[in-house]
Amino acid sequence: MTPLLTVQALHKSFAVPVLKNFDFQLHAGEVHALVGGNGAGKSTFANILAGLLSADSGRITLDGKTHAPKHRRDAQANGITLMLQELHLLATLSIAENLFLHELPSRLGFVSKQCLREEARKALARVGLQFLDPDSEAGALGVGQQQLVVLAGALMQECKVIILDEPTAALTANETEVLFDHLRRWRAEGKGIIYISHRMEELREIADTVSVLRDGQRVMTKPMKESSTQELVNLMAGRELAVAAQSHPRPKGEVALRVTNLSTGSLVREVSFEVKRGEIFGLSGLVGAGRTETLRAIFGADARETGTIEIGAPLRIINIRQPANAVRAGIALVPEDRKQDGLLLPLGMRQNTLLASLKGWFASSQEASQAESLRNKLDVRCHSIEQPVETLSGGNQQKIVLARWLLRDAHILLLDEPTRGVDAAAKEAIYQLLRELADQGKALVVVSSEMQELMALCDRIAVMSAGRLVQTFNADEWTAEKLTEAAFSGHMK
Amino acid sequence: MSSFLRRSLDYVALALILLALVALFGSLSDRFLTAATFGSIANRIPTLAILATGMTLVLIIGGIDLSVGSVLALAGSLVGLLMVDYQWPLWSAVLATIAMGCAAGLINGAVTVGFKVPSFIVTLGMLEMARGGAYLLTDSKTKYLGTSVEGLARPLAGMLISPAFILALAVVLAGHVLLTRTVLGRKMIAVGTNESATRLAGIDPRPIKLLVFTMAGALAGLAAICHVARLGASDPNGGIGMELSAIAAAVIGGTSLSGGRGSAICTFLGVLIIATLEAGLAQVGATEPMKRLITGGVIVLAVIADGIRKRL
Numbered sequence: 001m002t003p004l005l006t007v008q009a010l011h012k013s014f015a016v017p018v019l020k021n022f023d024f025q026l027h028a029g030e031v032h033a034l035v036g037g038n039g040a041g042k043s044t045f046a047n048i049l050a051g052l053l054s055a056d057s058g059r060i061t062l063d064g065k066t067h068a069p070k071h072r073r074d075a076q077a078n079g080i081t082l083m084l085q086e087l088h089l090l091a092t093l094s095i096a097e098n099l100f101l102h103e104l105p106s107r108l109g110f111v112s113k114q115c116l117r118e119e120a121r122k123a124l125a126r127v128g129l130q131f132l133d134p135d136s137e138a139g140a141l142g143v144g145q146q147q148l149v150v151l152a153g154a155l156m157q158e159c160k161v162i163i164l165d166e167p168t169a170a171l172t173a174n175e176t177e178v179l180f181d182h183l184r185r186w187r188a189e190g191k192g193i194i195y196i197s198h199r200m201e202e203l204r205e206i207a208d209t210v211s212v213l214r215d216g217q218r219v220m221t222k223p224m225k226e227s228s229t230q231e232l233v234n235l236m237a238g239r240e241l242a243v244a245a246q247s248h249p250r251p252k253g254e255v256a257l258r259v260t261n262l263s264t265g266s267l268v269r270e271v272s273f274e275v276k277r278g279e280i281f282g283l284s285g286l287v288g289a290g291r292t293e294t295l296r297a298i299f300g301a302d303a304r305e306t307g308t309i310e311i312g313a314p315l316r317i318i319n320i321r322q323p324a325n326a327v328r329a330g331i332a333l334v335p336e337d338r339k340q341d342g343l344l345l346p347l348g349m350r351q352n353t354l355l356a357s358l359k360g361w362f363a364s365s366q367e368a369s370q371a372e373s374l375r376n377k378l379d380v381r382c383h384s385i386e387q388p389v390e391t392l393s394g395g396n397q398q399k400i401v402l403a404r405w406l407l408r409d410a411h412i413l414l415l416d417e418p419t420r421g422v423d424a425a426a427k428e429a430i431y432q433l434l435r436e437l438a439d440q441g442k443a444l445v446v447v448s449s450e451m452q453e454l455m456a457l458c459d460r461i462a463v464m465s466a467g468r469l470v471q472t473f474n475a476d477e478w479t480a481e482k483l484t485e486a487a488f489s490g491h492m493k
Numbered sequence: 494m495s496s497f498l499r500r501s502l503d504y505v506a507l508a509l510i511l512l513a514l515v516a517l518f519g520s521l522s523d524r525f526l527t528a529a530t531f532g533s534i535a536n537r538i539p540t541l542a543i544l545a546t547g548m549t550l551v552l553i554i555g556g557i558d559l560s561v562g563s564v565l566a567l568a569g570s571l572v573g574l575l576m577v578d579y580q581w582p583l584w585s586a587v588l589a590t591i592a593m594g595c596a597a598g599l600i601n602g603a604v605t606v607g608f609k610v611p612s613f614i615v616t617l618g619m620l621e622m623a624r625g626g627a628y629l630l631t632d633s634k635t636k637y638l639g640t641s642v643e644g645l646a647r648p649l650a651g652m653l654i655s656p657a658f659i660l661a662l663a664v665v666l667a668g669h670v671l672l673t674r675t676v677l678g679r680k681m682i683a684v685g686t687n688e689s690a691t692r693l694a695g696i697d698p699r700p701i702k703l704l705v706f707t708m709a710g711a712l713a714g715l716a717a718i719c720h721v722a723r724l725g726a727s728d729p730n731g732g733i734g735m736e737l738s739a740i741a742a743a744v745i746g747g748t749s750l751s752g753g754r755g756s757a758i759c760t761f762l763g764v765l766i767i768a769t770l771e772a773g774l775a776q777v778g779a780t781e782p783m784k785r786l787i788t789g790g791v792i793v794l795a796v797i798a799d800g801i802r803k804r805l
Contacts, residue, residue, distance in 0.1 A: 301693055327695025341693050344686040346753060355683055355694040358676045386499075404694065 004028045004192045005067075005161055010048065010058030012216075018044045020216040022058070026161065026192040031183060033203045033224065034196045036213035037236050037484060038287050038449040042196045045213075046163045049194075050082030051075035063160060073102075079160035083167055089146050091139025096120035098138045099153045127152040127182060144175030151182075162186060163194040168202060169288070180206050198286055199491045200229050212236055233488060237451070237480035252459075253277030254313045256443035257331075257412050259298060262307030267293040269467040270306075275412075275443040277313070280434060282458035283447045285487045290467040291447040292336050295414040299326045299333040311412060327356060332410035334401050336417045336447075338394075342401045345390035349375060349382055352389055352400050356408040374403040379429065395426025402433060413437065416447045431457055451483050465490030500673075500756065503747055506802055507762035510795065511769060518773030525776050532653040534765075534772045536646065539661035539719040540565070542764045544735060545742040546668040547712035549760045552743055553672070554698075554705050555685040555752025556605065556612035560619035561713040562735035564597045566627040566728070568717035573636035573727025583641060591714040597623055598710015602703040612706070620736070627729040637726045645722035657719040664712065668757030681705060685752030742767055745795040766795070 005026040012019040019041045026032050034042045047053040049060070051069030060067040062078055069075035075082070089098050096116045097104070105115040120134035127148045132141075138149065147167065154162075164183075168176045183193055183206055195207055203210060203224060211221040212235040219235050258274040268290045275281040283291045296302045298309055300320040310317050311329055320326045323333070335341035344352050350371040364370075371385045378399040382392055389397055398418065405413060418434070419427045434457060438444055448454050454461050455478060462472040463486035471486040518525045544561050551558045568590045575581040575589055601619050605612045645657045672678040683691040684698045692698055721727050744750065745766055746759030770791055774784045 299693070322697060323693050324695045324697045333693055335690075335693055340687075341689050343690055344683055344753075347682070347686060351679065351683070354679070355691065355696070358679055358696070360676055362675050363679055408695075 001027060002064075004030075004063060005049075006061045007045075007049075008059045008061075010045070010060070011056045012041075012044055012048060012053065013056060018216050019048075019055070022216060022218060024211065024218055025221075026194060028160075028190045028192055029187050030209055031187055031193045031195055031207050033207035033210040034194060034213060035198060035203070035210060035232060035236060037451070037487075039215075040213040040236070041216040042213055043165055044216075046082055046165050046194065046196060049075065049080050049161070049163060051080075052082070076154070076157050076159070079158060080163065081154040081157070081159045081161070082163040083147070083151050083154060083165065089138040089150060091137065093138060094135045095124070095132060095138050095141070095149055096134035098149065099123055099134075099156070123152045123156050124149070126155055128178065142175075144171045144178070147171065147175075148179070148182075159191065161192045161194065163196070165196045166198075167195075168197065168199065176202070198488060200232070200488060201492060229488075229492065230485075233485045234481050237484035252279055253441060255315060256311065256313070257298075257445070258310040258315055259294075260308045260310070262294065262297055262309075263305045264293055264297045264302055265305065267467055268297055271464070271467075271469045273462055273469060273472065275445055277411075277441045277443055278438050279460070280438050280444045280446060280458045282454035282461035283445060283464060284451060284454050284461050284483050285464035287449060289464040289487065289490070291464050292416055294464070295333060295416050295445065295447060299323055299331060299414055301333065327408070327410070330410050331412045332356070332405035332408065332414065334398075334405070334413065334415045334418055336420070338397055338401055339390075343389050343397060346388050348384070348386035348388060349380060349400050349403070350385040353385075353403045353407055356404050356410075370407060371403075374407060377406075378403055378433065393423065393426070394421040395423050395429075398422055398430065399426065402430070410442075412443045412445075414445045414447075417449065418446060419448070419450075419453065451480055454483075455480070463487050463489075503756065503759050504762065506799075507746060507759055507766070510798075511762060511766050514766065514769050514773060518769070518777065522773075522776045525773060528653060530772060530776065532648060534768050535654050535658050536648070536723065537772070538764060538768050539646075539655070539657040540716045540723070540732075541735065541738055541742060541768070542661040542761055543664050543712050543716040543719065545739040545760045545764050546664050546757050547709035547716075548736070548739040549743045549746070549748050549755045549757055550668065550671070550681065550705050551612070551709045552740075552748045552750060553685045553752060553755045554681050554702055555688065556702065556706065557740070557750070558598075558601060558616045558706065558709045559613065559736050560597065560601060560616040560623055561709060561716075561739060562732035562737075563620045563623035563627065564594055564710055564713040565717045565720060565732035565735060566730065567597065567623040567630070568593045568714040569721045569727045569731055570627040570630040570636075570729050571727075572642070572718065572721050573638060574630050576638055576641065577636045587718055590717055591711055594710040594712070594714020594717065595707055596710070597713070598707040599703070601710065602706030605706065606699045606702050624729075631727065631729045633729055635726050635728045635730075638721065639725060642718075642722045643725045646719065657722055660715070660719065664715065665757050665761045668760075672755070672757060677701070677704075682753055685754075687753075738767060741792045745792060745799075747799050763795075766791070 003025040007022065007024040010019050010022040022045065036042050044053060048055050051072045051074050067078050069078060099120050100116055105112045117134050121130065124130055124132055124134065129145065129148055129152065138146065167179060171179065186193060197203060207224040209221060210224045210227055212219050212232055214236060253276055255274045256277045260272045262271040263269055271294055285291050293302065297304050300322045308317050309320055318329050339345060350367055353371045353374055354367055368385065375385060380396050380399045382396060389400055419430055422430065434444060446454065446457060460472055460474055461478055461483065462469050463483055465487050468490055470489050473482065547561060548558060571593050572586050572590050575586040597619060601616050604610055604615045646655050648655050680696055680701050683696065684701055688698050720731055742763035743755060743760045745763035746756060748755030748760060770788055771784065774787060
């Protein structure tokens with residue numbers, strides 16, 4: 001049988017290669033699961049098929065014709081539809097208006113309400129939502145129904161391939177079942193379905209075929225029935241990882257930070273751990289496992305539901321209601337999104353570095369010399385300490401955020417993806433700096449989506465999955481397989 | 494480029510606009526380049542300069558205060574009431590007036606911070622309420638205070654400038670020192686530039702915002718005294734639209750409406766530009782409608798020019 005969709009030698013890079021010589025086949029009437037760790041290239045592939053990104057090179061053939069969409073509408077015209085992870089409904093418009101936003105039926109510039117309503121009913125019926133009033137506000141719907149409305153909009157054009165990227169992340173069990181019924185019907189109609197998810201139990205239920213992606217390549221394709229979860233996990237992790245081990249075990253002091261029973265809403269559930277002076281403690285897990293939220297809750301950036309934070313020697317409970325309390329207690333946060341949450345972009349290194357150390361009434365006359373000395377120490381490349389940091393590279397920006405906490409002399413550092421978007425040289429410099437800080441007796445908690453990074457840097461690694469801290473590994477215990485398996489464990493039955 | 498050099502360039506650019514205006518009006522009217530003209534400009538300035546300094550502070554933290562014109566009228570009405578009806582001495586009436594301004598600003602800040610309502614809306618509400626308060630206090634009538642307060646606005650012996658002008662200069666300088674030399678100023682700029690990052694650096698933005706709105710209110714109270722002194726009367730209709738002149742002066746001076754950028758001295762130069770324009774247009778015989786057309790055009794042109802210069 002000739003495949004419905006054939007992908008050959010697909011390449012895509014964003015500074016680093018994300019898809020390398022990627023090939024893939026999808027048959028009509030098949031639900032094909034794509035699995036892989038963070039950054040394996042699943043979403044990039046989906047976005048290329050749907051015309052949201054364009055490939056650097058490679059060939060895609062759909063139903064015998066070349067598929068090279070320039071934007072989303074090209075892909076839809078060719079018959080490929082993507083249901084995104086995030087919702088794109090305008091909450092204050094009606095369901096019907098959302099469905100037909102791009103081409104509202106109109107007469108003389110006025111929207112023809114009657115026609116709009118009828119067409120919307122037809123579209124909603126296709127996803128089993130015929131009972132909804134097309135005139136009601138889209139924002140009033142539950143997340144699951146909103147997702148189906150998005151799908152209804154996508155299905156208005158004749159489509160051959162439907163791509164779903166983590167469609168069930170926000171759905172309840174019932175809504176998931178409804179979605180699966182639709183998937184089965186479409187499969188029976190001969191459509192091809194690409195299903196991206198890390199929820200193994202769902203894949204077992206719905207997928208016919210599974211492909212494992214790792215580092216931008218497809219490493220295996222098999223019928224779902226013939227693959228064991230263990231096998232998939234091992235393939236996702238990879239075996240030949242070159243891990244630059246710790247040069248020497250770090251001498252550990254007393255406990256510097258103890259987190260007990262921390263919960264925030266549904267994102268972080270009963271997380272407990274402790275970090276010693278001089279220790280680098282890693283938090284691993286899938287995107288959305290609750291690692292960022294854990295750090296933010298410790299730091300007081302988000303509200304805690306339950307949980308106590310103890311610091312210092314001897315340990316004492318501190319009441320952190322907002323970041324100012326945490327900073328006063330000697331805790332620092334290097335946020336995930338440094339542009340949004342870390343930097344004063346139009347200002348220079350001087351003001352950015354000084355931000356956490358402003359004291360007294362009048363600005364210190366040492367500001368410039370302090371910033372200059374940190375600039376030299378961390379080798380920040382800028383024309384002057386007044387050059388707006390928005391004009392600097394990601395690595396230099398991240399060094400400036402770190403410089404802020406060096407100046408403040410924080411003794412507990414919470415680092416969220418400290419090397420994201422940072423070039424190789426700056427990465428190495430940041431690793432070096434973090435090791436030095438630990439050697440000085442500071443306690444570090446590092447969140448990273450790169451397992452190799454954590455294994456190279458950390459003394460212990462805890463794995464979070466679906467909001468819970470599921471397992472903690474010592475340096476002699478962890479392997480990429482074990483970490484990956486633990487990361488998926490919250491999603492297994 | 495050092496921040497000092499960059500600031501100096503801002504001053505020079507605005508001073509050039511000001512000089513160009515003076516030269517233009519000087520060539521159009523032979524009475525313009527006289528001591529009398531400059532005396533009258535100096536006499537008009539204090540109220541707006543004080544209001545605009547407060548506005549600059551609020552704009553820098555990413556807020557806006559639309560109520561300053563009405564708060565000025567409310568505070569001015571209080572001076573009239575206390576001095577005419579209750580025979581309070583000047584100094585205590587002045588203190589009460591500033592306290593009134595503080596209270597209005599504190600309410601603006603508390604509602605903005607406490608209920609997370611945009612300051613545009615909160616101060617729009619205060620604009621109406623303070624005006625209503627001014628009418629209530631004065632029974633909608635102008636109260637004449639006479640000589641007791643006029644001394645403030647009258648030029649000092651042998652000089653062109655009045656005590657009110659000196660007061661306004663002091664406020665501008667204090668604003669400049671606050672923004673460039675103090676820790677609070679650093680924090681204000683940080684809050685206006687990126688509130689989220691500032692909070693995550695351990696600085697609570699809430700007390701800073703509260704304080705800045707209160708300062709803007711207090712300065713509106715201070716401006717009210719200059720206003721009353723110049724008129725010799727407290728007028729519940731005073732200061733209508735003055736919040737917009739204050740915003741215009743700040744914006745001409747390069748203050749960003751999205752927060753994080755602004756200078757008290759540049760705003761003062763903006764005030765001088767507006768005052769010179771008004772005085773000059775009056776002298777060359779422009780009608781009131783023409784004055785407004787031209788002033789409006791100059792505001793927009795100044796901001797466009799500022800944007801072009803910053804990109805060079």
